[in-house]
């Protein structure tokens with residue numbers, strides 16, 4: 385396939401013309417006044433997720449140019465190549481087939497091996513869950529996942545998000561950092577007789593994970609633990625290394641699953657233990673439905689495609705250097721961190737897939753916190769700061785409170801009312817960002833009682849002015865179920881793919897993390913007393929202080 389990079393296309397020049405002519409001056413308020421159909425036109429229903437893109441800073445001409453760009457870059461052919469299992473991760477010589485992990489039997493490449501491991505893993509899960517919380521030695525109360533990056537963030541995010549679905553007698557802990565405080569904090573709290581350690585590592589060589597796994601194993605033996613086979617399992621592509629470490633129960637996966645795309649594989653074992661087989665399958669089904677939408681919806685009604693194009697428009701034309709993810713759901717508090725790896729490790733690249741330098745910026749910084757906490761921390765800057773930061777508002781229509789003894793009908797009603805307040809906050813933030821408040825409006829408001837008498841009214845009003853015309857988008861889910869969450873995560877995966885493909889980069893390697901890993905080995909040996917000569921002056925000086 386001859387692939388064109390976005391900046392080599394005719395559509396890119398047209399987009400530049402559009403930007404110069406009026407694209408850069410778009411005002412959301414004017415766009416809304418001029419087009420009563422705007423919300424309808426820019427709302428897309430994808431499986432489980434409704435996207436309202438009407439508050440995004442684009443107009444009909446912008447989107448027309450962007451779809452031209454997508455077509456000229458052959459986004460559909462590229463997508464199909466990925467889904468078919470072509471080797472699109474060229475620098476690592478691999479297929480990219482996380483979508484195969486959530487496809488029903490026989491509907492995607494590698495189906496037999498995928499379903500064999502899935503069935504085996506879910507059978508194990510049901511065995512552990514059947515006696516979870518029991519008093520016999522070996523009945524599991526605590527699950528400790530030892531893994532980092534893609535072997536940590538997905539499972540951690542999902543287990544937190546789906547708390548009402550989690551087995552009531554299982555507690556989950558996630559240890560990732562090589563900082564011993566991380567593991568120590570967990571080991572202090574658990575009982576070897578009732579703990580299951582999952583050593584999760586695609587490569588089974590990652591320094592942090594191996595260091596923590598060795599300490600965990602030693603701790604287990606020191607505590608009198610005997611049955612390593614029952615208390616340690618591994619999830620990895622490197623089954624042999626896991627066996628050498630002493631783990632006999634291993635659930636494998638394959639090198640065509642990128643670490644940050646691996647929560648659907650055996651790396652999702654903590655998720656499956658938390659939710660059970662049925663809900664795990666439902667999460668896979670939700671993701672698969674989103675895959676189907678991505679694969680078949682026309683570009684103009686294809687939510688991941690539209691979001692990917694939007695990201696390019698914002699980054700390369702508006703120059704927005706970051707985007708904020710604000711989920712209005714406490715359960716989704718780890719989602720921004722999860723997305724940081726997904727988006728920035730995938731698309732934080734400076735050269736294209738053939739090594740040629742890029743002429744345009746790539747990944748924006750992704751960050752965020754759940755609402756309403758975010759409002760009381762950094763939303764000040766998003767409303768009135770000098771940088772424009774688009775926000776993804778993620779709203780969940782209905783709360784999910786599981787049946788629990790302490791939750792009386794009266795308390796349930798009170799908590800459900802709080803959900804309405806939560807949603808109102810999300811809507812109000814998007815509204816405030818878009819409409820803003822003029823200085824005249826601010827001046828007409830009552831003077832704040834605490835303001836110093838010496839400050840003139842106009843000066844006060846200027847400080848209480850909101851520029852408005854600040855973009856956001858809203859993703860709406862009916863309920864935060866395993867299925868809906870699966871769809872949401874798959875949506876973000878495909879959004880990331882689309883932007884990466886347009887930029888012509890390989891979204892599936894991560895060479896940028898390698899150099900630091902190699903240098904760390906060198907620094908580590910010098911830290912322990914080796915020769916300092918040959919190190920740069922700054923590192924040497926700091927090593928001397930630290931030794």
Ligand code: F6P
Pocket residue numbers: 532533534535584585586587588589590593643644729894897
């Ligand atoms: O450091 C980057 C990285 O390779 C990620 O891409 C990956 O998710 C993480 O490390 C963990 O790797 P592994 O699962 O092989 O331990």
